[in-house]
Amino acid sequence: DVKVTQSSRYLVKRTGEKVFLECVQDMDHENMFWYRQDPGLGLRLIYFSYDVKMKEKGDIPEGYSVSREKKERFSLILESASTNQTSMYLCASSSGQKYNSPLHFGNGTRLTVT
Amino acid sequence: AQKVTQAQTEISVVEKEDVTLDCVYETRDTTYYLFWYKQPPSGELVFLIRRNSFDEQNEISGRYSWNFQKSTSSFNFTITASQVVDSAVYFCALSEAGGNNRKLIWGLGTSLAVNP
Numbered sequence: 001d002v003k004v005t006q007s008s009r010y011l012v013k014r015t016g017e018k019v020f021l022e023c024v025q026d027m028d029h030e031n032m033f034w035y036r037q038d039p040g041l042g043l044r045l046i047y048f049s050y051d052v053k054m055k056e057k058g059d060i061p062e063g064y065s066v067s068r069e070k071k072e073r074f075s076l077i078l079e080s081a082s083t084n085q086t087s088m089y090l091c092a093s094s095s096g097q098k099y100n101s102p103l104h105f106g107n108g109t110r111l112t113v114t
Numbered sequence: 115a116q117k118v119t120q121a122q123t124e125i126s127v128v129e130k131e132d133v134t135l136d137c138v139y140e141t142r143d144t145t146y147y148l149f150w151y152k153q154p155p156s157g158e159l160v161f162l163i164r165r166n167s168f169d170e171q172n173e174i175s176g177r178y179s180w181n182f183q184k185s186t187s188s189f190n191f192t193i194t195a196s197q198v199v200d201s202a203v204y205f206c207a208l209s210e211a212g213g214n215n216r217k218l219i220w221g222l223g224t225s226l227a228v229n230p
Contacts, residue, residue, distance in 0.1 A: 040222070042221065042222040042223055043205070045217060048217070058217070092159075100147040100164060100166065100209055102149065102161040102164055103159070103161065103218070105158050105159040105160070106158065107156065107157050107158045108157040108158065
């Protein structure tokens with residue numbers, strides 16, 4: 001079974017802090033994704049990566065950056081956390097170049113910025 | 115423009131009832147895929163099914179069935195004899211061949227509560 005592991009289940013940070021959310025997958029997937037999930041807004045794509053050191057902006061990249069130095073790891077960085085970034089963050093991965101590959105998700109990180 | 119609409123925000127049923135979750139999509143592409151995902155209270159989204167635009171055959175997997183109708187641009191999901199473990203948020207999603215091929219268009223989800 002594919003396993004996508006997010007480093008923290010719950011995180012509480014202060015406004016202005018730099019925050020790192022880590023995600024690791026163990027199935028050699030090419031594609032990795034970061035979403036945030038908010039009530040009433042569904043899942044919104046922040047960034048995705050289709051290869052090591054490659055990244056593309058999703059629908060809401062402002063205030064975030066990402067890093068993919070190794071194929072199995074995809075990090076989401078909040079350069080200066082703000083209260084409007086309080087949310088559930090979901091990491092996912094998928095295989096290959098095709099648009100039809102199912103996503104495999106981690107358990108999520110619930111981030112609270114105070 | 116591409117869009118996925120799940121008109122039912124919340125549904126509540128009693129165990130053993132049948133329930134259908136609606137999904138309506140919009141796309142200009144002739145080649146696309148549709149997906150259903152389940153998000154139980156634990157939070158991890160789980161892939162349930164994928165359907166391509168050229169295959170309108172209905173699919174059944176145990177108590178789950180899916181009805182894909184291109185004529186109405188719908189991909190509805192039915193749970194037969196629902197159980198408490200079916201309580202979750204269910205998401206429908208669309209992936210197009212012509213667009214950015216790694217992005218999914220998501221519906222907002224339907225929260226299903228199955229009560230004992």
